[in-house]
Amino acid sequence: MIDKVHDESRQGEAFAATLPEGLLPQKHFYIESYGCAMNFADSEVVAAILMEHGYGATTQTELADLILVNTCSIREKAELTVRKRLTEFKQYKRAKPDLIVGVLGCMAERLKSKFLEEEKLVDIVVGPDAYRSLPALVAEANGGQKAVNVLLSRDETYADIAPIRLNSNGVNAFVSIMRGCNNMCSFCVVPFTRGRERSRDAYSIVQECKALFNDGYREVTLLGQNVDSYHFIDEKNNLEISFAKLMEMVAKISPMLRVRFSTSHPKDITDEVLFTMQQYENICNYIHLPVQSGSSRVLQMMNRTYSREWYIAKVNRIKELLPDCGLSTDMITGFCTETEEEHQESMSLMEYCKYDLAYMYFYSERPGTLAARRFEDDVPLETKKRRLQEMVALHRQHSLLSMQKDVGKTFKVLIEGVSKKSDEELYGRTDHNKVVIFPKANFKKGEYVMVKVDRCTAGTLFGQAIH
Ligand code: SAM
Ligand code: SF4
Numbered sequence: 001m002i003d004k005v006h007d008e009s010r011q012g013e014a015f016a017a018t019l020p021e022g023l024l025p026q027k028h029f030y031i032e033s034y035g036c037a038m039n040f041a042d043s044e045v046v047a048a049i050l051m052e053h054g055y056g057a058t059t060q061t062e063l064a065d066l067i068l069v070n071t072c073s074i075r076e077k078a079e080l081t082v083r084k085r086l087t088e089f090k091q092y093k094r095a096k097p098d099l100i101v102g103v104l105g106c107m108a109e110r111l112k113s114k115f116l117e118e119e120k121l122v123d124i125v126v127g128p129d130a131y132r133s134l135p136a137l138v139a140e141a142n143g144g145q146k147a148v149n150v151l152l153s154r155d156e157t158y159a160d161i162a163p164i165r166l167n168s169n170g171v172n173a174f175v176s177i178m179r180g181c182n183n184m185c186s187f188c189v190v191p192f193t194r195g196r197e198r199s200r201d202a203y204s205i206v207q208e209c210k211a212l213f214n215d216g217y218r219e220v221t222l223l224g225q226n227v228d229s230y231h232f233i234d235e236k237n238n239l240e241i242s243f244a245k246l247m248e249m250v251a252k253i254s255p256m257l258r259v260r261f262s263t264s265h266p267k268d269i270t271d272e273v274l275f276t277m278q279q280y281e282n283i284c285n286y287i288h289l290p291v292q293s294g295s296s297r298v299l300q301m302m303n304r305t306y307s308r309e310w311y312i313a314k315v316n317r318i319k320e321l322l323p324d325c326g327l328s329t330d331m332i333t334g335f336c337t338e339t340e341e342e343h344q345e346s347m348s349l350m351e352y353c354k355y356d357l358a359y360m361y362f363y364s365e366r367p368g369t370l371a372a373r374r375f376e377d378d379v380p381l382e383t384k385k386r387r388l389q390e391m392v393a394l395h396r397q398h399s400l401l402s403m404q405k406d407v408g409k410t411f412k413v414l415i416e417g418v419s420k421k422s423d424e425e426l427y428g429r430t431d432h433n434k435v436v437i438f439p440k441a442n443f444k445k446g447e448y449v450m451v452k453v454d455r456c457t458a459g460t461l462f463g464q465a466i467h
């Protein structure tokens with residue numbers, strides 16, 4: 001099953017956008033994005049800023065006057081991919097000496113001006129809170145000056161910028177509701193690269209979702225590193241808006257608009273959120289609840305602030321209030337000092353939760369994080385990888401089981417487009433975010449259709465539409 005929030009297939013994707021009518025750009029930018037959905041959403045903000053300044057988007061590197069790479073730092077591999085990609089841009093610079101190459105996002109924030117020293121090809125380095133200054137930085141670079149802005153902000157949310165939807169299927173969109181993170185999970189670089197947590201104005205979020213709905217979109221995913229700690233104070237009306245309240249405001253736009261959200265931190269997801277999910281049919285019955293480890297000792301070292309038992313109680317509560325709720329997770333194998341028994345605890349937790357979907361990684365030490373400073377990265381790489389393989393194999397059984405349980409059932413499917421494999425078939429998603437493929441008939445993208453599932457693979461459901 002493919003989850004759009006962490007979509008491996010989108011890594012390095014280049015963006016195309018349709019220009020507002022009547023605009024004939026003098027210059028073109030090319031932007032490629034890596035990492036999580038937040039980064040992809042940020043690239044849409046960057047596109048809006050650049051288009052406002054007369055740039056057009058291109059998916060052809062050789063046509064670009066400005067090449068941007070929106071980077072990820074979460075694991076070493078993500079950074080290596082970007083470094084390799086940068087070397088490939090050398091040929092374009094050789095062919096077009098006034099081409100500007102810029103690095104955006106988490107790697108820019110982590111490495112700052114060091115990037116300019118290490119990668120001679122790079123002209124500008126821009127952190128996630130400094131995108132408004134991008135046109136000025138490009139102008140500086142055009143004048144021959146390398147330019148850096150990696151200032152983190154306590155209040156930047158880009159609330160007033162209407163993102164330009166890039167590579168959109170016109171059905172689902174990501175909407176950023178907050179930025180940064182105040183948690184200090186010891187393995188994680190995000191608090192250092194994306195700064196303090198801040199919530200975006202609730203009314204600007206609702207407005208963006210309404211505009212999307214009016215443009216034909218039928219699904220929004222509300223994005224934040226920790227959505228359950230969303231908190232906005234409407235000073236004018238003396239109102240406090242929690243995540244549950246915000247979700248309700250978005251759900252009320254129309255029953256035809258599906259609402260998803262990611263990511264929920266187990267310590268912060270409240271009953272209020274679960275009750276709101278119960279109340280609105282268009283809030284999808286699916287929660288991404290990363291656990292990271294099944295061992296209380298490891299969880300403590302990770303600074304996740306909950307124990308195995310606490311997490312299990314949370315899962316039980318979810319199943320009690322939302323018996324049909326889909327559940328997914330993130331897991332890390334081979335964190336500092338993790339023993340074989342503790343790895344087995346992670347496996348048994350997975351057995352207990354039987355996740356519909358799991359993102360599993362082996363631990364990758366990130367410079368500057370609490371874990372890098374405090375603990376030795378002492379689990380050998382082969383052991384980390386072997387544990388990961390075992391976990392992936394176990395999860396494969398669970399995800400197949402989860403798909404098999406759906407055979408024979410009928411689901412409301414939101415159609416996202418024509419199946420990649422056949423023009424005669426459409427694909428869409430269930431409430432639980434599972435991909436369903438079925439014959440095209442007269443159905444169209446953006447419509448809801450009831451589909452009876454008759455078979456499955458580990459990643460896809462197949463069925464027939466019920467007329
Ligand atoms: N804020 C979200 C949360 O707390 O679940 C997700 C943050 S991160 C972008 C996505 C996932 O990457 C994490 O849940 C974690 O499993 C994984 N991750 C983060 N740092 C890592 C590291 N140093 N090594 C391996 N995996 C890591
Ligand atoms: Fe990283 Fe933890 Fe924040 Fe998620 S909650 S972004 S894992 S620090």
